[in-house]
Amino acid sequence: MAQPLTLEILADLIGFDTTSCNSNLALMAYVQRFLEQQGVNSELVYDGQESKANLYATIGPANKAGVMLSGHTDTVPVTGQNWITEPYQLSEQDGRYYGRGTSDMKGFIAVVLAAVPQMLKQPLHTPIHLAFSYDEEIGCVGVRRLIDTMQNHPLKPVFCIIGEPTSMQVVTAHKGKLAARVTVTGKECHSGMAPLGVNAINYAARMINWLEQMAKSKRNSGPFEDGYDIPYSTVHTGTVQGGTALNIVPNKCSFLFEIRNIAAEDPRDLLALLQTYANELVNEMHQIDAGCNISIEITTEYPGLSTAEDAEVVAFVKKLAQSTANANINFGTEGGLFSNVLGIPTVVCGPGSMDQGHKPDEFIHISQLQQCEAFMARLIDELSASKFQGG
Template sequence: MPHADPIGLLDHLIAFDTVSNRSNRALIDWVADYLTCHGVDAQIVASPTGNKANLLASIGPPVEGGIVLSGHTDVVPVDGQDWSSNPFRLTERNGAYYGRGTADMKGFVALALAMVPELLTRDLRVPVHLAFTHDEETGCLGVPALIEAMQASVPRPAIVVVGEPTMLTPVNAHKGCYFHETTVTGREAHSSAPHLGVSAISALVKIAGFLDAEAAEAARHPVPASAGRGAFDPPWNTLNLGWIEGGSAANIVANHASLVWDYRPLPDADPDAVVGRLERFVSEQVLPDLLARCPEAEVRTERIAGVPAFKPDPDGAAESLACALTGANSSRTVAFASEAGLYQRAGLSTVILGPGDIAVAHKPDEYITQDQLDDGMTLLYRLADWATA
């Protein structure tokens, strides 16, 4: 039996509005039904609230040494973007398919599902596992529970392929990504008597200035490429002040202000170091003045999400296989974060390899070309051959 129609499957997947702040259960249930129709059992791993879920399924013998095809089912919002067509309806134009998630990364999920009928005809020596997650775009929040379920119910795989859009070139490294929220509590007062209040905004401005200085200092110390790893772009730890809010009116001294910021350290950098330096700055340069005027004042920094860096493993099974199947002489690095670092932290040999171009992801008129889908299917056939031989 040949593979199923990937375009038809992609059409179904794109039609599910799985923006991360919404449920992905309808998509997961549809995928589970598709697998059931082919005689494949699917394990649904629900989120704590139950409104989102991961899916895990296996084809082939229940033995160790299999390969995991991993993809996330959530997508980023389309609000405020100028699309030429409905982002949740797959639209073909000039050899390309447009829609939110076509590249990142429902295209890969569609290809993996399309391979199911073909895999069922194979005398596989090791299993092929399908692993589809929720909330990757908001900090890879879903995959830890899926990894836990995999460890409990599936013989240990040898290789994980995270099908993020890499134009089908192997990727062996990315930076970490850590989201933080720094909150300042001061004291409210009428703005005609500011000496009676303590401005949380003024304190937060000092903190934002410190973080900007940290970012500038990091940029002065680029880290070149090393053995087994290409250079990053940019080749230093980055820090971004992403969202700030505080106060309630122009004539009220603000008693509350908060800043959400992200830190993206290189694979060998300590992800906690910048928070340690921030806390020292706060304790020495910010809090003494606040507490002298407002004993209840507080500055708190909380990590709200964290994705570990993905580190090169040039002798690992995943990278070696990816290079062999694609003909690549070496792997490259990428700027974006992914679930690969979490699979690697769980001790699984991992590579990032998938169809589509990350340059069009998260943008209006996101697309994937027919050629990339065709080449992606060819790659999955080669993976199936490896699992069969």
């Protein structure tokens, strides 16, 4: 059985609808109140509209660099998903706890918060830093403001553990991501005179087909990187909008696509190839109308994570997880930003599985919460000992 406090906090966290389109301030107020009740101060770092916030707190001596536990508070939507359980009410069946965010990743945050009383009781010789962010799900957006603030901190964490769901395996690498919006501007006319217009949907379709051919090329020819279930860069088109009526040649069409790249490839190079093809199409469009255009706008970009297998953080976290296995993940995290921008050695290790994340009836198994609780107890023991010399 997981600790009662863990389940109590998890139920409270699930009760907040923190879909990325919503504010997370009510959840952050809850976390701040919980920490204040334990005598722990915390700092909020807001977005530009002060409708969302990151939270940062230090438990233990403030004059030492410690270990940072990082997690995001936002979740993906439930819209259009066929849930049998109530998404914003924690429920249990056959050892599984259901609710949006149970695996991704409020389960981890609940375990961390439930361990705070023990962190204070030990007490810690080396501090634990808590870093909870907003808008991770839409491209690791919110944590960038927290990182800007941390740039000015006199001491930065020695290590960072991102608690994304990895079934408590220690992950040292994940792919980077570049997402972009393509907007095609054509020329409208009556569909009965279609050759006199420039069909924006048709040109968008040609670009989408070009991206699909690139995806197939990566699958067949690489380059490849060992350790991933999908060991090559992937290219994916996610949404398309265009047209107003069947009898009008459409003058606008836009679509969103993404590249999830392995370390051996720079997504900007792939984007440049797409731009070259777009320029060829624009020249063709201009033969009918000079006002036609194709624009490509990057909407989200974050780096991959690539921590050396022999890095000290890897051995430290493997000891806590009681694991010797190496693992990579196909989804992205904030780890690449902490590692690349702040230079903090980072790994990903958390309860639950992304096999359940982003799906209806998302759940986390009780055994995963128990493993994470044991992990947290070992971390507290390690950082209570004066022998810890990380960094």
